[in-house]
Amino acid sequence: MTPRLKALFVHLLTATGAVLSMLAMLAAVQEQWSLMFLWLVVALVVDGIDGPLARRYDVKRNWPTYDGVLLDLIIDYLTYVFIPAYALFKSGVLPGWTGWIAIIVITYGSVIYFVDTRMKTKDNSFAGFPACWNMVVLVLFAVQPNFWIVLGIVVALAATMFTNLKFIHPVRTERWRMLSLPVALAWTGFAAWAAVDDFHPGSWAHWGLVITSLYLLLAGIVQELFPRRT
Numbered sequence: 001m002t003p004r005l006k007a008l009f010v011h012l013l014t015a016t017g018a019v020l021s022m023l024a025m026l027a028a029v030q031e032q033w034s035l036m037f038l039w040l041v042v043a044l045v046v047d048g049i050d051g052p053l054a055r056r057y058d059v060k061r062n063w064p065t066y067d068g069v070l071l072d073l074i075i076d077y078l079t080y081v082f083i084p085a086y087a088l089f090k091s092g093v094l095p096g097w098t099g100w101i102a103i104i105v106i107t108y109g110s111v112i113y114f115v116d117t118r119m120k121t122k123d124n125s126f127a128g129f130p131a132c133w134n135m136v137v138l139v140l141f142a143v144q145p146n147f148w149i150v151l152g153i154v155v156a157l158a159a160t161m162f163t164n165l166k167f168i169h170p171v172r173t174e175r176w177r178m179l180s181l182p183v184a185l186a187w188t189g190f191a192a193w194a195a196v197d198d199f200h201p202g203s204w205a206h207w208g209l210v211i212t213s214l215y216l217l218l219a220g221i222v223q224e225l226f227p228r229r230t
Contacts, residue, residue: 013046167221
């Protein structure tokens with residue numbers, strides 16, 4: 001297979017995220033939350049694979065007529081932001097006015113974050129919370145804390161999108177990658193397990209989600225507190 005065809009197939013792989021987002025949205029409209037999250041987990045896996053493949057096959061040079069970055073951002077907004085926000089509102093996890101605050105904060109704040117050219121740091125981490133609401137909302141569905149705690153988490157994370165707090169990219173952030181990547185894979189496995197179990201409160205997957213989520217959430221901040229020695 002030629003390099004051009006390989007680059008094209010990477011773009012086409014990324015584009016499958018649009019179909020996965022539609023499947024997730026259809027499940028959400030029918031309030032089949034477990035199925036919705038399963039589709040979002042599959043979309044997350046595709047998103048984790050297509051980036052390394054795009055760099056390996058140099059899609060910018062071998063198939064420059066498709067803008068892979070723009071394609072990725074469109075799909076990420078659907079799967080990371082729009083559908084999880086809808087689920088948080090429609091499911092009743094945040095009742096009444098609290099749900100309205102959440103969907104406005106999430107959708108508006110995230111779209112501003114996505115167009116910010118300063119969102120990436122020099123070490124390929126993120127400056128501010130990278131709008132991974134698909135992961136956050138899935139954990140909230142699993143743990144089911146009080147709605148005031150849910151609202152506080154949503155508002156706090158939305159606020160950090162506009163700070164310089166560092167959040168790692170499990171694949172691209174080189175420091176601690178040998179730990180971060182397995183933790184991210186474990187999170188994906190726990191997420192699928194929890195969704196398959198229909199978020200049963202007794203599932204051990206919930207503990208795995210909490211532990212791995214705390215690592216992914218705090219690792220970048222810890223790295224800033226303890227910078228590399230030069």
